[in-house]
Amino acid sequence: MGRTSIYMVxxxxxxxxxxxxxxxxxxxxxxxxxxxYYEHSQLNAIAVTGANLACTALFSNNAWREGFxxxxxxxxxxxxxxxxxxxxLVKIVSTATYMGREKEVVVIMRPSTFxxxxxYGGTNASAAMWETGDTVGGPSHTQGKLKTFGSPVFMGKAxxxxxxxxxxxxxxxxxxxxxxxxxIPMPPLTSYNAIYGAGASGGYAQTGGNLxxxxxxDGTVSWKTAAAAAYTTQSLSTFxxxxxxxxxxxxxxxxxxxxxxxxxxxxxxxxxxxxxVRITNNLVYASNPLTNPASDDILGVVSYGDxxxxxxxxxxxxAQGSFYSYKGGLQVENFNSRPAGNLRLLGGMMVEYLYATxxxxxxxxxxxxxxxxxxxxxxxxxxxxxxxxPSTSAFEILSWLE
Amino acid sequence: xxxxTILDLIASTMVFxxxxxxxxxxxxxxxxxxxxxxxxxxxxxxxxxxSQLLEDDFKRxxxxxxxxxxxxxxxxxxxxxxIKIKFLTDLxxxxxxxxxxRGDGALDSITYYVGPTSEATDTPNPNDRxxxxxENNATPYGVNLGVTTFDLQFYDALRNKLPSxxxxxxxxxxxQITIEVQNYAKIGGQMNTAAFDTxxxxxxxxxxxxxxxxxxxx
Numbered sequence: 336m337g338r339t340s341i342y343m344v345x346x347x348x349x350x351x352x353x354x355x356x357x358x359x360x361x362x363x364x365x366x367x368x369x370x371x372y373y374e375h376s377q378l379n380a381i382a383v384t385g386a387n388l389a390c391t392a393l394f395s396n397n398a399w400r401e402g403f404x405x406x407x408x409x410x411x412x413x414x415x416x417x418x419x420x421x422x423x424l425v426k427i428v429s430t431a432t433y434m435g436r437e438k439e440v441v442v443i444m445r446p447s448t449f450x451x452x453x454x455y456g457g458t459n460a461s462a463a464m465w466e467t468g469d470t471v472g473g474p475s476h477t478q479g480k481l482k483t484f485g486s487p488v489f490m491g492k493a494x495x496x497x498x499x500x501x502x503x504x505x506x507x508x509x510x511x512x513x514x515x516x517x518x519i520p521m522p523p524l525t526s527y528n529a530i531y532g533a534g535a536s537g538g539y540a541q542t543g544g545n546l547x548x549x550x551x552x553d554g555t556v557s558w559k560t561a562a563a564a565a566y567t568t569q570s571l572s573t574f575x576x577x578x579x580x581x582x583x584x585x586x587x588x589x590x591x592x593x594x595x596x597x598x599x600x601x602x603x604x605x606x607x608x609x610x611x612v613r614i615t616n617n618l619v620y621a622s623n624p625l626t627n628p629a630s631d632d633i634l635g636v637v638s639y640g641d642x643x644x645x646x647x648x649x650x651x652x653x654a655q656g657s658f659y660s661y662k663g664g665l666q667v668e669n670f671n672s673r674p675a676g677n678l679r680l681l682g683g684m685m686v687e688y689l690y691a692t693x694x695x696x697x698x699x700x701x702x703x704x705x706x707x708x709x710x711x712x713x714x715x716x717x718x719x720x721x722x723x724x725p726s727t728s729a730f731e732i733l734s735w736l737e
Numbered sequence: 738x739x740x741x742t743i744l745d746l747i748a749s750t751m752v753f754x755x756x757x758x759x760x761x762x763x764x765x766x767x768x769x770x771x772x773x774x775x776x777x778x779x780x781x782x783x784x785x786x787x788s789q790l791l792e793d794d795f796k797r798x799x800x801x802x803x804x805x806x807x808x809x810x811x812x813x814x815x816x817x818x819x820i821k822i823k824f825l826t827d828l829x830x831x832x833x834x835x836x837x838x839r840g841d842g843a844l845d846s847i848t849y850y851v852g853p854t855s856e857a858t859d860t861p862n863p864n865d866r867x868x869x870x871x872e873n874n875a876t877p878y879g880v881n882l883g884v885t886t887f888d889l890q891f892y893d894a895l896r897n898k899l900p901s902x903x904x905x906x907x908x909x910x911x912x913q914i915t916i917e918v919q920n921y922a923k924i925g926g927q928m929n930t931a932a933f934d935t936x937x938x939x940x941x942x943x944x945x946x947x948x949x950x951x952x953x954x955x
Binding site: 350364438734735 | 809
């Protein structure tokens with residue numbers, strides 16, 4: 336053992352140290368990379384959590400604007416600001432900080448009305464079953480259990496309160512997704528007073544009796560309050576400047592070609608009579624949104640009780656608009672004896688009850704209408720929904736950025 | 738210098754030679770290991786880059802600063818199959834933390850797909866492919882980050898797997914993204930070259946996710 340051996344020991348030690356250092360530095364870099372990815376994910380999760388908490392608070396209380404200030408969560412901190420934007424929109428900005436990094440989630444929400452639905456079935460309508468060949472053209476909700484047989488098609492997002500029961504081939508097509516556990520009850524009776532108030536303050540309002548309306552394609556409306564009376568014709572902007580025509584505890588009869596933007600209401604604020612709508616003939620838009628998506632003709636019809644499609648002897652009956660019935664549904668008069676044909680509904684149908692529209696027979700013994708509904712895509716936009724239409728009393732997410 | 742001295746010299750040379758060979762072998766082994774670990778790191782870094790890019794883009798699926806531009810969220814995905822997806826979004830015009838990150842309100846599209854293995858011929862790995870990310874109608878430029886697997890699987894609202902290509906992208910509610918990244922070259926002779934799959938460092942990432950909140954919001 337001389338000097339050479341010492342040199343060798345030193346040499347080997349140096350080699351081992353160098354290679355050990357290199358190995359450990361690669362290991363450290365690898366770990367740093369993994370941690371960086373983890374932190375990125377964690378930061379995002381914290382920011383999303385803040386946004387979700389804010390959404391929940393806002394769903395519970397529409398007036399909630401407090402936000403969260405420096406709330407600790409899972410090793411990070413959350414700040415949430417809630418601000419009102421024009422058009423009744425609400426913006427939620429959730430900012431998370433974690434390990435010195437910051438992440439923002441921005442959510443825009445808007446109040447939701449029933450006009451967004453192609454179909455809404457209240458508690459009593461949930462017994463109905465959608466079957467192969469049925470198509471719901473847009474968003475739909477069932478305030479009960481959604482029942483399907485075979486492969487009906489739901490073009491928009493479908494929600495239900497109590498889940499989904501599938502029978503037959505069990506292959507419903509949900510093109511906008513399906514979500515269970517969503518409760519969207521119809522608003523209470525008193526909430527419809529706002530429509531009447533709007534009619535009284537800037538539109539047309541009437542208590543009791545009958546109101547007969549015939550819309551004309553030139554933007555006028557012919558109206559009377561007794562069956563035997565003669566019609567008076569006025570421009571819509573004169574008859575109901577704000578577009579709201581409300582009748583309380585009476586019967587509304589309507590038909591014609593609407594050129595304008597109108598919300599009709601037949602209410603029953605109290606008592607046991609009135610609050611019905613009878614559609615006496617075709618009720619259509621002057622500019623058909625199917626051929627002209629830019630059509631600015633908008634109709635909302637709010638009724639306490641049933642909508643009745645009067646028996647006018649026609650085999651094709653067209654109704655265009657969003658039809659909302661608080662305690663009733665869509666009735667086809669003489670459905671088991673009138674000539675067989677089609678009831679074509681363009682818009683939405685929000686009802687508490689579903690009724691038969693035909694006698695269910697085939698061939699020459701068939702009577703009544705096939706119900707053919709199509710969603711008016713314009714109603715997906717809040718700006719295109721009828722004014723003063725019943726609200727779901729909740730916000731819906733318009734956009735989510737994370 | 739006697740014979741004993743010569744024998745000592747020979748013996749010491751042999752001992753030294755043996756030690757030198759050991760040192761050289763040790764050095765080679767260390768170098769290979771180091772190279773292997775370094776390549777593992779590169780593969781891992783590439784995978785993190787790819788997965789973060791995908792995550793950030795997919796989270797923006799169906800988002801637009803002007804939400805009225807996407808009135809029907811279910812129409813967001815324009816095309817989907819097992820190696821390609823095209824969807825609508827609003828691309829950021831600035832870094833995160835700036836207002837530009839929220840987009841400009843104009844509708845954009847992003848297309849992701851992988852090319853065939855024959856495209857990436859400049860690397861020894863026969864399995865790697867170019868990953869393409871195309872904004873709107875821009876000319877596709879692929880990057881080779883060693884992606885060997887880019888597999889997309891789609892599921893409907895009832896969690897049924899959808900065929901590829903998806904006949905109606907509106908059905909898509911959930912998706913599974915799988916990415917495998919491999920090193921571009923084999924590592925040294927110490928590795929097991931008999932089994933082909935073991936000679937390229939590889940990292941794997943899979944995520945099953947709701948497509949995007951914007952597709953289910955209304």
